[in-house]
Amino acid sequence: MRQQGGCLPIRIDPSTGKLRVLLIQSLSHPREWIVPKGQIDFGETSAQAAQRETHEESGWRGELGPCLGNFYDAKKQASIDLFVLFVRGDQDAVFEERDERDQRWVSLKKAIGKDPAKTKTKTESKTESKTESQSSESPDEADTSAENNKKDKKKKKQKEPLVQRPFVTAGLKALRALVNEDALIWPSWSATPAAAAAATNKNKTKATASLSKDPVASTSSSSN
Numbered sequence: 426m427r428q429q430g431g432c433l434p435i436r437i438d439p440s441t442g443k444l445r446v447l448l449i450q451s452l453s454h455p456r457e458w459i460v461p462k463g464q465i466d467f468g469e470t471s472a473q474a475a476q477r478e479t480h481e482e483s484g485w486r487g488e489l490g491p492c493l494g495n496f497y498d499a500k501k502q503a504s505i506d507l508f509v510l511f512v513r514g515d516q517d518a519v520f521e522e523r524d525e526r527d528q529r530w531v532s533l534k535k536a537i538g539k540d541p542a543k544t545k546t547k548t549e550s551k552t553e554s555k556t557e558s559q560s561s562e563s564p565d566e567a568d569t570s571a572e573n574n575k576k577d578k579k580k581k582k583q584k585e586p587l588v589q590r591p592f593v594t595a596g597l598k599a600l601r602a603l604v605n606e607d608a609l610i611w612p613s614w615s616a617t618p619a620a621a622a623a624a625t626n627k628n629k630t631k632a633t634a635s636l637s638k639d640p641v642a643s644t645s646s647s648s649n
Contacts, residue, residue, distance in 0.1 A: 426502055426503065426504050427464060427501065427502060427503040427504070428464075428465050428471070428503070428504055428506075429462050429463055429464055429465060429471070429474065429478075429498075429501075429503045429504065429505045429506070430462065430463070430465055430469075430470075430471035430472060430473070430474030430475035430476075430478065430505070430506050430508070431460050431461060431462025431463070431475050431478065431479075431505045431506070431507045431508070432460060432461050432462070432475045432476065432478070432479040432489075432507070432508050432509070432510035433446060433447075433460050433493065433507060433508070433509055433510065433596055433597070433600055434446065434447035434460075434461070434479060434483065434485050434487065434510040434512045435447070435509060435510065435511060435512065435600070436487075436511070436512040436530070437615065437616060437618060437621045438530070439621075440625075441622075441625060442616075442618065442621035442622035442623070442624060442625035442626070443532065443618060443621075443622065444532070444533055444604065444618045445530040445531065445532060445533075446530070446531060446532075446533055446536050446597065446600070447460075447461075447483060447485065447512070447528060447529070447530055448460065448528065448529050448531060448536060448587060448589075448593075449461055449482055449483055449526055449527070449528045449529075450526040450527045450528065451526070452522075452525060452526055453500075454500075456588050457588050457589060457590060458529065458587045458588060458589055458593070459589065459590060459593050460507065460593055460596065461475075461478050461479040461481075461482040461483050462475070462478055462482075462498075462503075462505055462507070463477075463478035463481070463482070471506035471508075472489055472492075472506070472508060475489070475506065475507075475508050475510070476489060476510070479510055480517070480520055481520060481521040481522060482520075482521070482522050482526070483516075483520070483522075483528055484516045484517045484518075484519075484520035484523060485510070485512050485516055485517075486512070486513065486514065486517070487510045487511045487512040487513040487514075488510070488511045488513060488612050488614075489508050489509070489510060489511075490508060490509030490510065490511055490609070490610075491508070491509055491603070491609070491610075492506055492507065492508050492509075493507045493508065493509060493596050493599040493600060493603075494507060494595075494596070494599055495507075496592035496595050496596055497592060498590060498592045499590070499591070499592075500590060505592060507592075507596045507599075509600065509603075509609070511611065511612050511615055513612075513614065513615070529587075531587070533597065533600065533601055533604065535587070536587060536589075536597050537594060537597045537598060537601065538587060538589075538594075604618070
C-alpha cells in the first residue's frame with residue numbers, strides 16, 4: 426500500500442469572515458474534487474510531503490495544523506495522513522500543476538454536501554408528482570412544462586453536490602467536528618472564524634449607518 430501525505434487547506438474569506446476550504450480537481454477523474462496529496466519521497470515525513478504536494482498541485486502555502494487522521498483512498502490504494510493547512514498569503518503565480526487542474530474555495534457545508542439517501546428520496550418524490558401532473562396536461566400546458574423542466578435541470582446542475590471520494594468526505598467531516606467543538610487552534614497571525622465574522626458584521630453596520638445619514642440635512646445644518 427502506498428503511503429501519502431495530504432492537506433485540507435482552509436482560510437477565512439475576507440469578504441464574509443466565513444471559513445472556506447480548498448478542493449482541487451482530480452487529474453485522472455476530472456468530475457471528482459479531492460484534496461492536494463501525494464507520495465512521500467525518501468527522507469520525507471508525511472507532513473513535509475503534504476505541504477510540498479499542496480504547493481505543487483494548488484500553489485498555496487501556509488502553516489500546518491493538526492492531523493485530521495489517516496484515511497484510505499480506495500481508487501489509488503493509498504494510506505493518507507491528512508493535515509489541516511492554514512493558508513497564508515496569496516497563491517503563487519507559478520507552481521507545477523497550474524494549468525492542469527481547476528480548484529475551488531467553498532464553504533464546509535457545500536464541500537460535505539447532503540446525505541445522498543435524503544437527496545434521492547426528495548428527487549424521487551418530485552419526479553412522481555411531475556409525472557402525475559403531466560398526464561393531465563393539455564398540449565399548451567405540456568410545452569410550458571417542458572420549458573420549465575429545462576430550467577429546473579439547469580438550476581439542478583448548478584446546485585449539484587461536488588463529487589468526492591469517500592476519504593475526502595471523511596476528512597471534511599473530521600474538520601467539521603473540530604470546528605463545531607471549537608477545538609481547532611488557529612495560528613496567532615490568523616483571525617478565528619468567529620472574530621472574522623464579528624469584524625465583518627461591524628464593518629457592514631458602519632457602512633449601513635453612514636449610508637442612512639441624509640447628506641442634504643447635514644449640509645443645511647452646517648450652513649446655519
